Amino acid sequence: MTENIMKITGLSHRYGASWAIRDINFEISQHGVLGLLGSNGAGKSTTMNIMCGVLNQTEGVVEVGGHSMQTDSIAAKKLIGFLPQNAPLYLDLTVKEYLTHCAHLRLIPPRQVTSAVYKAMSKCGVTHFANRLIANLSGGYRQRVGIAQAIIHEPRLVVLDEPTNGLDPNQILEVRKLIKEIGEEKAVIFSSHILPEVQATCSHIKMIENGRMVFADSMDAFNNYIVPDSLIVNLKNAPGIELLERIEGVTKVEALSDDRFRIHFSNGQELAERLIAMSVTHNWRMQEISFEKSSLDQIFAQLSQKPTSATA
Ligand SMILES: Nc1ncnc2c1ncn2[C@@H]1O[C@H](COP(=O)(O)OP(=O)(O)OP(=O)(O)O)[C@@H](O)[C@H]1O
Numbered sequence: 001m002t003e004n005i006m007k008i009t010g011l012s013h014r015y016g017a018s019w020a021i022r023d024i025n026f027e028i029s030q031h032g033v034l035g036l037l038g039s040n041g042a043g044k045s046t047t048m049n050i051m052c053g054v055l056n057q058t059e060g061v062v063e064v065g066g067h068s069m070q071t072d073s074i075a076a077k078k079l080i081g082f083l084p085q086n087a088p089l090y091l092d093l094t095v096k097e098y099l100t101h102c103a104h105l106r107l108i109p110p111r112q113v114t115s116a117v118y119k120a121m122s123k124c125g126v127t128h129f130a131n132r133l134i135a136n137l138s139g140g141y142r143q144r145v146g147i148a149q150a151i152i153h154e155p156r157l158v159v160l161d162e163p164t165n166g167l168d169p170n171q172i173l174e175v176r177k178l179i180k181e182i183g184e185e186k187a188v189i190f191s192s193h194i195l196p197e198v199q200a201t202c203s204h205i206k207m208i209e210n211g212r213m214v215f216a217d218s219m220d221a222f223n224n225y226i227v228p229d230s231l232i233v234n235l236k237n238a239p240g241i242e243l244l245e246r247i248e249g250v251t252k253v254e255a256l257s258d259d260r261f262r263i264h265f266s267n268g269q270e271l272a273e274r275l276i277a278m279s280v281t282h283n284w285r286m287q288e289i290s291f292e293k294s295s296l297d298q299i300f301a302q303l304s305q306k307p308t309s310a311t312a
Pocket of ligand 1: 015039043044045
């Protein structure tokens with residue numbers, strides 16, 4: 001059996017009278033990248049802040065490497081690196097000065113500080129900016145420095161709260177690559193409200209909505225789960241809806257305009273081929289046919305109806 005680095009049991013938190021998260025349970029295995037997906041306000045930051053001991057939960061238990069975050073927090077925190085949503089950077093320090101400061105905060109023995117700083121800078125690709133003020137770095141490089149402070153003490157679990165937020169597309173790709181590299185050696189959990197981001201980076205996914213875990217499984221299981229169940233077709237010479245609804249495999253047809261339809265089906269690939277063939281035979285003048293991807297809102301709505309499995 002694989003030993004898990006983190007175990008969260010019955011985690012709930014409320015701010016004042018309103019609950020931000022309710023009864024969150026999951027475990028994180030030793031390696032790989034896990035995505036925590038949820039829309040804005042779903043409860044991701046609250047969960048991560050509690051996981052890292054920044055916020056005290058109202059209810060529940062967080063254990064890191066067998067140490068309780070509440071009763072044995074120093075031992076637990078040694079095993080975790082954390083990049084909060086707003087990276088805790090000192091803009092008027094150079095990269096090297098800042099990381100040296102973080103190394104001391106992380107209780108790295110003084111003689112090992114310099115090598116730890118250079119190792120983290122090298123891993124995060126910021127060595128050439130060692131002597132540059134953080135204020136003068138681009139957003140992408142600031143985020144790399146934020147990640148460097150999260151790994152400087154060689155934690156076993158790295159927690160990154162929306163690490164690509166506010167970055168441009170190239171910077172996003174670079175930070176994703178860095179996250180994957182770190183995930184080869186350590187357990188990484190990162191949060192995002194962008195589904196393709198999690199799909200591109202993670203082997204496992206946990207989805208949180210309205211403070212509750214609505215999905216927890218592998219990325220493959222998730223992708224299978226969200227297989228589309230509708231097609232958009234544009235037929236310039238469309239037959240009536242009744243005729244379209246009689247086609248084998250079609251479960252429902254919605255008219256979006258005179259010539260555009262959403263066709264719900266039970267077996268998409270076969271139906272798409274059948275529609276194309278029928279369009280040619282009956283001269284329906286098909287201009288477009290495409291599978292409709294579920295929006296994140298639709299997926300959350302579907303998953304919220306489903307009982308949660310919190311393994312993975
Ligand atoms: N300090 C606070 N005081 C009161 N309510 C809060 C506080 N922090 C968060 N909340 C509320 O708790 C809920 C969960 O917020 P949280 O920041 O954990 O969500 P999130 O998924 O991280 O969202 P985002 O992506 O927007 O940061 C939200 O309704 C939010 O308004």
